[in-house]
Amino acid sequence: MPERAPLLLLDVGGTDIKAAVARGAGRELGPALRRGVLAHADASGDALVGQLAGIAEEVLDGERPGAAALLLPGIVDTARRRAVFSANLGLRDAAVPDALSARLGVPLAFGHDVGTAAEAELAEGAGRDGAACTLAVVIGTGIAATAFVEDTRVDVPGAGELGHVPVPGGLACSCGATGCLETIASAAGIARAYERLSGTPVPGAKQVLERAQAGDPAAVAAWDQAVEALAFALHWSVGLLGVDRVIVGGGLSEAGEELLAPLRRALAARLSFMPLPTIVPARLGGDAGLVGARLLALALEASLASEDSA
Template identity: 35%
Template structure:
């Protein structure tokens, strides 16, 4: 069961659930972070343990129970209407099928709004766009490139959630550069396997036959001019830019934002992505360029807190 969104003058709690850690923030009505807390995610201990840890983080960041609602930005495919995790990778064991909204509401006694972590992170980007004069119904294309590739799509001022909460999973669009490569979702040839951090590192290994520990190692070698490292990075960036350019033609965004850890490796990546993106654009979109996110490390917890004003709330003790 769900009810109306929380609005008012009291603080709300934002929770960001990832495969390794939970970040919590108590957020005032003006968006100020009043308190913070982090703890490890018990990712191997099962969904009830993860829900317990989320409830613990909410209690730790708000010991006086001032928050009137909790917003959760969670890894996996989340349907904000039902509050269910409809699909998930094995980064959190047994996470698929979890009643995130109801389970956390029952544990905390507080109404809960929940969504996928990337859509939640994109929420403040959409809010900033639609607050600009003339963009009240603005459209946004948001991509997060890190350990995986996730995304969010907002059209005419409204975030798209889609069937089962699946909208925005841009890493699972087909990419010519990834042809034949197996994806974590079970299909082959998806953008994520050539463009994510591990995907770029794996491509470098295919080119050289030499194992590499992390993306930053590839980036350092590219910085020294090593051809295989440059190729691995620019292939991932080009694949991402081409796909985003095609999506821009399909959706007509006013703004395109690319975040996550991978773009931070430097201009070699960013320049290749921008060039491939621009080459795809139809006439009316020329001049549109991908930009960096407005918010830094707090983006996910602030986006999570904002969910309480935009999404259905799942209440404790409601009939299931």
């Protein structure tokens, strides 16, 4: 029996692109390649397509994939196959999926980065553990979320933009609004908050947490502000959707209980009659998007095989 063609997987975030190839009968993920996004102000996405094609060539190393999957951040319309809006990448109604598929000559599945990663978490990671409504929140360069009613994802273009809801203390955002959650509670927002308070730049939120643990007042203030803002947003989510399980992923989730424990306390202090949801860390880590992309590519491959046999 001939070996099945590999699957090309591309997960684009606000800052980085992760790429991998899934090979073998079980389509195991190979080593992930990570590159910084070079195209931040190209509304058409042409520059991004060029970078993705180069990354695909690098990770495939001469192999030809049977199918591919691409994940993009922001508002995506999977039916129209458009990147509708991405504040961090500058995309506006960009036909990135079809342009990349044509460039590579490979059928390509398309999904939202956070939504697809969240589906992977429910399928192969933290799971829903019997919850009626699960909210998966990814906190990295930006903040986004995906809601599931039991096992069904709320998959509507624009749904889950938790990072762009207004919160107390929120600042001017790259999306054009003022007050957005991610301006103070994303990993980048926490680092910027510390710099505003202390006058000292830091590489990221990890360093802010380390300084907070050492008793730095500016770091403590920046971290506490982020936690309170997240609790504010989650309070609305619980009241609106009846969320009873929250899965926290993304780079900031690497802080573990240093983030989750105060977040539980801050949310509990805000809730009155509404039950406190379970708040747990994601389990798939930085590969969640690639795992989700693999699921998309497998579904596309099965659909193509069914068409061929019909």
